[in-house]
Amino acid sequence: xxxxxxxxxxxxxxxxxxxxxxxxxxxxxxxxxxxxxxxxxxxxxxxxxxxxxxxxxxxxxxxxxxxxxxxxxxxxxxxxxxxxxxxxx
Amino acid sequence: xxxxxxxxxxxxxxxxxxxxxxxxxxxxxxxxxxxxxxxxxxxxxxxxxxxxxxxxxxxxxxxxxxxxxxxxxxxxxxxxxxxxxxxxxxxxxxxxxxxxxxxxxxxxxxxxxxxxxxxxxxxxxxxxxxxxxxxxxxxxxxxxxxxxxxxxxxxxxxxxxxxxxxxxxxxxxxxxxxxxxxxxxxxxxxxxxxxxxxxxxxxxxxxxxxxxxxxxxxxxxxxxxxxxxxxxxxxxxxxxxxxxxxxxxxxxxxxxxxxxxxxxxxxxxxxxxxxxxxxxxxxxxxxxxxxxxxxxxxxxxxxxxxxxxxxxxxxxxxxxxxxxxxxxxxxxxxxxxxxxxxxxxxxxxxxxxxxxxxxxxxxxxxxxxxxxxxxxxxxxxxxxxxxxxxxxxxxxxxxxxxxxxxxxxxxxxxxxxxxxxxxxxxxxxxx
Numbered sequence: 373x374x375x376x377x378x379x380x381x382x383x384x385x386x387x388x389x390x391x392x393x394x395x396x397x398x399x400x401x402x403x404x405x406x407x408x409x410x411x412x413x414x415x416x417x418x419x420x421x422x423x424x425x426x427x428x429x430x431x432x433x434x435x436x437x438x439x440x441x442x443x444x445x446x447x448x449x450x451x452x453x454x455x456x457x458x459x460x461x
Numbered sequence: 462x463x464x465x466x467x468x469x470x471x472x473x474x475x476x477x478x479x480x481x482x483x484x485x486x487x488x489x490x491x492x493x494x495x496x497x498x499x500x501x502x503x504x505x506x507x508x509x510x511x512x513x514x515x516x517x518x519x520x521x522x523x524x525x526x527x528x529x530x531x532x533x534x535x536x537x538x539x540x541x542x543x544x545x546x547x548x549x550x551x552x553x554x555x556x557x558x559x560x561x562x563x564x565x566x567x568x569x570x571x572x573x574x575x576x577x578x579x580x581x582x583x584x585x586x587x588x589x590x591x592x593x594x595x596x597x598x599x600x601x602x603x604x605x606x607x608x609x610x611x612x613x614x615x616x617x618x619x620x621x622x623x624x625x626x627x628x629x630x631x632x633x634x635x636x637x638x639x640x641x642x643x644x645x646x647x648x649x650x651x652x653x654x655x656x657x658x659x660x661x662x663x664x665x666x667x668x669x670x671x672x673x674x675x676x677x678x679x680x681x682x683x684x685x686x687x688x689x690x691x692x693x694x695x696x697x698x699x700x701x702x703x704x705x706x707x708x709x710x711x712x713x714x715x716x717x718x719x720x721x722x723x724x725x726x727x728x729x730x731x732x733x734x735x736x737x738x739x740x741x742x743x744x745x746x747x748x749x750x751x752x753x754x755x756x757x758x759x760x761x762x763x764x765x766x767x768x769x770x771x772x773x774x775x776x777x778x779x780x781x782x783x784x785x786x787x788x789x790x791x792x793x794x795x796x797x798x799x800x801x802x803x804x805x806x807x808x809x810x811x812x813x814x815x816x817x818x819x820x821x822x823x824x825x826x827x828x829x830x831x832x833x834x835x836x837x838x839x840x841x842x843x844x845x846x847x848x849x850x851x852x853x854x855x856x857x858x859x860x861x862x863x864x865x866x867x868x869x870x871x872x873x874x875x876x877x878x879x880x881x882x883x884x885x886x887x888x889x890x891x892x
Contacts, residue, residue, distance in 0.1 A: 408711070
């Protein structure tokens with residue numbers, strides 16, 4: 373299965389404001405880009421050799437914040453009940 | 462909403478809800494704040510809870526709590542390619558159970574509410590408010606809510622303690638990433654494929670190449686009609702493996718590989734995926750703990766305090782968290798009964814915690830991380846176990862003695878007989 377199909381099983385109440393902000397100028401200098409492999413929701417992808425980030429499918433685990441070697445990520449939880457809605461896990 | 466409380470508790474997980482429940486029962490004006498919309502919807506864990514410490518907080522647990530299945534079978538598998546070696550222990554029921562954490566913590570928070578705590582949702586706390594070095598409340602946006610004591614139950618991503626300068630920023634060697642799927646099989650298929658009846662449940666740890674050599678492993682827990690499965694990766698080693706090019710798959714593909722593994726996939730044949738998520742889990746327990754558990758006006762409980770045990774075989778977090786919440790509440794009670802919420806009084810929590818099974822258990826396992834911290838050793842153990850069975854059972858003509866089988870395995874893995882003892886000892890020590 374594709375990740376986007378697996379993510380169809382989840383429910384979100386997406387905020388208009390992103391809760392995570394990425395400084396792409398720092399990403400350009402990052403050799404390994406571990407976020408591409410380790411963000412479980414696949415929020416970080418490559419377009420050519422550039423990082424593309426989308427916060428909408430975030431599962432709020434905090435992995436990107438911990439692993440980013442460039443300190444390029446300003447991370448917070450979504451405001452006021454927004455974001456992922458876990459029902460079973 | 463009143464603007465001043467006796468205690469404000471940040472986070473309605475197991476630790477926060479246990480603290481709020483115990484405080485409310487003692488008559489404290491308690492505020493329990495959670496960022497989700499209610500119903501524990503920000504909660505994710507592997508799937509198993511040890512019951513006895515929870516019964517001390519909620520004696521009605523067995524009757525009332527949303528328990529999925531009592532665990533009656535413990536399985537450990539070692540995997541290398543298509544080869545699998547599994548041991549099973551049939552255990553009595555009543556020690557631990559599987560649950561959906563959103564449902565379980567929702568029940569816990571409702572108990573706190575019923576006991577008289579004010580439970581408020583959809584509030585993301587931005588900061589703990591301090592005055593003269595003492596915590597005096599919490600801030601969310603432009604609002605400040607004051608309290609005599611703040612209980613921090615914010616969980617593993619402890620942004621608030623970081624912002625307060627009380628802990629360092631989370632590092633990759635502190636944590637592992639768990640990625641999880643809920644597979645809906647129906648009770649009949651689940652019980653048939655796992656070989657259990659309706660009163661039984663399985664907890665299953667899987668070690669081997671499903672994590673592509675990255676220390677960590679897989680887990681399987683049976684619920685009533687669904688199976689929880691997932692993969693845990695130690696982040697420090699995962700990053701090293703990505704840098705070395707040995708991990709060049711997305712982490713969801715590892716879960717996919719586990720779900721579709723020829724040995725395991727028959728357990729959830731035709732299942733549909735009901736939910737997918739990820740969560741960080743603490744490695745090294747007390748190494749992750751803040752310098753202190755008590756600060757002026759502030760007590761730290763649960764994951765935020767590093768109170769999670771992970772040994773490679775046992776994972777305990779929910780019960781440790783809830784128990785620490787209860788102890789924090791008892792420390793607040795002690796302070797009230799002894800003249801006020803001074804640091805000297807509330808810091809009795811440190812003593813309560815250090816005398817509890819939670820801290821003693823974590824301390825005992827503090828040194829025992831060798832297996833998980835040594836990728837080479839981590840990869841070798843399943844190969845040795847599986848190799849031994851292969852040598853013993855897979856032959857065309859000549860049948861080996863157990864000694865010959867062992868020597869052959871050790872040769873294949875480039876380990877001398879005299880290295881086996883230290884290896885075995887280090888493994889045994891690390892479990």
